[in-house]
Amino acid sequence: MTAVPGTEPRTLTLICDECGDTENVLEVAHDDEIVWPRLGPLGWSGSPFTAGQHRCASCSLIPPPYNRIPAGRPMRGACYDVHEHDDFDTVVITPLTDVDVEVSAVLREALEQALEGHRHLVMDMHAAQIIDSTGLGMLVRAHQHAKQRGGTLTLVAPSRYVRTVLHTMRLEGVFGIAENAGAVLDALRPPGGEHRSTH
Known part of the structure; x- marks a missing residue:
């Protein structure tokens, strides 16, 4: 996720890492490293840290592929x-x-x-x-x-x-x-x- 100043005073524009869509939110005091308490109520998913990847609410609802395990590793189910x-x-x-x-x-x-x-x-x-x-x-x-x-x-x-x-x-x-x-x-x-x- 990328956060940039919003078009209105005291707002931020959040940019989804997955689809690039944006969402405008009110700017509030927050921990510079931790964003989960801010993004969770908005339906976003991803890393609890600012530097991690984040998906907007729409992308979080899309069923992802479950083929992330390298070949040769033992598994049951997908992961x-x-x-x-x-x-x-x-x-x-x-x-x-x-x-x-x-x-x-x-x-x-x-x-x-x-x-x-x-x-x-x-x-x-x-x-x-x-x-x-x-x-x-x-x-x-x-x-x-x-x-x-x-x-x-x-x-x-x-x-x-x-x-x-x-x-x-x-x-x-x-x-x-x-x-x-x-x-x-x-x-x-x-x-x-x-x-x-x-x-």
């Missing part, structure tokens, strides 16, 4: 891998690319399906360097859903960028964070339970 660990009442979902607006719709469905049969979710983020506002909103909703069921949502190996986003949006205390999925499963292991997983 993620999933392992069910029934003895731990847990599903581990691993995004295989950055968690942006194009893959969030697919992951959202996967998270909803996982929560239908399991209380705990683990999002292994080691392959995702970037997360945008759409992906972050998806995680917040999944966390709320899991919490309502008495479960948890834990992020594994989030990148420095993802950690920075969580800190900036004051969400670092919302999600559990672990270095690897095994540590999460060990913490959820029932007393005297044996490890048995299904893929």
Whole structure:
């Protein structure tokens, strides 16, 4: 997104990175680095940071292609891998690319399906360097859903960028964070339970 002074006093003109359309908005005090709180209510999607890519509300509604995974990488669905660990009442979902607006719709469905049969979710983020506002909103909703069921949502190996986003949006205390999925499963292991997983 590019923001330029608007035609009216105290306004800005926002230019969509996807289609080039413009939208005039009132200029308000804001963090120079973070734009998500400003763009989210307008229906825009993209990076929470000013320097990232952003799509206007119209472009955000267009179903994107889901062919972003390089050839040869393992996947289930279009952009993620999933392992069910029934003895731990847990599903581990691993995004295989950055968690942006194009893959969030697919992951959202996967998270909803996982929560239908399991209380705990683990999002292994080691392959995702970037997360945008759409992906972050998806995680917040999944966390709320899991919490309502008495479960948890834990992020594994989030990148420095993802950690920075969580800190900036004051969400670092919302999600559990672990270095690897095994540590999460060990913490959820029932007393005297044996490890048995299904893929």
